[in-house]
Amino acid sequence: MLTRNQSILYLTINNLVKQCKTINQLHQLHAHTITTELLFLTPHVLTKILYTITNLASISTSPTSSLSSSSSTSLLSYALSVFTSIPNPSTFCYNAIIRLHIILSSPFPALRFFSHMRRISLPPDFHTFPFAFKACAQTRALSVAEMLHCQAFKFGFTSDLFVSNSLLRAYSISGNVKQAYTVFDESSHRDVVTYNSLIDSFVKAGEIIRARELFDCMPSRDAVSWGTLIAGYSQVNQCNEAIELFNQMIVSDFRPDNISLVAALSACARLGELEQGKAIHNYIKTNRIRVDSFLSTGLVDFYAKCGFIEIAMEIFESSLEKNVFTWNAMLTGLAMHGHGQVTLDYFSRMIDSGVKPDGISFLGVLVGCSHAGLVNEARKIFNEMETIHGIPRELKHYGCMADLLGRAGLIGEAMEMIKKMPMGGDVFVWSGVLGGCRIHGNVEIAEKAAEHVMELKPEDGGVYSVMASVYANVGRWEDVVKIRKSMDCKRVKRNAGWSSIKLNGIAHEFVAGDDLHPQTQEIYLVLNGITEHQLQA
Structure with a gap:
């Protein structure tokens, strides 16, 4: 029991801890309690310090703030030192340290702390399991989630709304739709979060019809409900449904979040719905919606795909937040419009700005070089991928180089590149060579390339049409007749242009x-x- 003076001292320090707005302030107060020996008189204040560390970490990792990797490591180290200094830490202390690891995306240590508290027979409460289920969601550890589900049932917490929602979310992210639905079906209490989690589970599994059915029977919806389903329609290429649902959302007086906006813009880009996309952009400006890197990427992608590369460039330049996805959207857009040299210039700017390119970045640059015939520049970029930037070459990069070299008439160089590939060439690699052979009349290599394409994709009729063109260009009419008869006999698919x-x-x-x-x-x-x-x- 604390004496009256100790109680007053504890309350005073406790109030000071509550007023700490930064980790540095907390450090100073903590140091003061040690140097003045106040900590030894009020050891319970360590629990409050640990709790405050967790709250400050939550604020530091919010969407409007950021925490560097080194800061996260330092914060965890400090929290662990406080935790280990607490004599006989309670369930509340374990909840705080587990939650901190979840906030800082360290799920495995979080699960180890949960395991340790069970080994020492410290009972979990209705806060413990949601944190543990969040750790399972971050690691996609389905078996662990199932084990924790059993324990939550044993302790009688599965009827708690917060616990069941966290469990449903863990199953959803782990891809177990059946278990997620079982949790939903057995829940005695449901709120909008419960419905949203199951809709998300259906969307991730591609079961868009079930997602819509659940959405339609929701007693109440929020922006997440609408956004999840709109994104789901966009992902399965049901773009008309995505746009229609987005318009219903606006009419229903819901303010769309950035997920809804980007999904709708993506659907507009695929359908070429320029006016609808412009209306969405106007809505963003009228309602002063914050354009973060995610939303600016969606806008750049939309305008580039709809043919307005200048507007896409203006949005890109005005964007204050540019991540690798924003740069990739701009690079890909410029490449699609045949601006090879400009694509290279933007790629150089990307490197200079400190943004690390990925495989999509290099693909965009190579496509731009291919359309502009910039062979030497493409060679340099292709060679630097692994040696300087550490990005492994994939089949799509080899396919782009094969297309570029083929267009330039460097058929021999393309064949040498294919021989040196660590994996066999796919249909796009050989199609690139075949296309070059048609342009430059190399019948011998065309026949080899066509053989590979027919082997890899026998149902595609495009290769037969190309070979008929190759033979016709050199006057080999008997071979033209043979290839067309072969096409009819094998009943290959003819893909009509539209x-x-x-x-x-x-x-x-x-x-x-x-x-x-x-x-x-x-x-x-x-x-x-x-x-x-x-x-x-």
């Missing part, structure tokens, strides 16, 4: 060779007129 355009809110799709459009005659009349005009010019 395009779409939206006019006055109506999408018009055109497939090569069809005449199903109601205005086909008028369209061909205009096309024939354009052709005659070109011939006369």
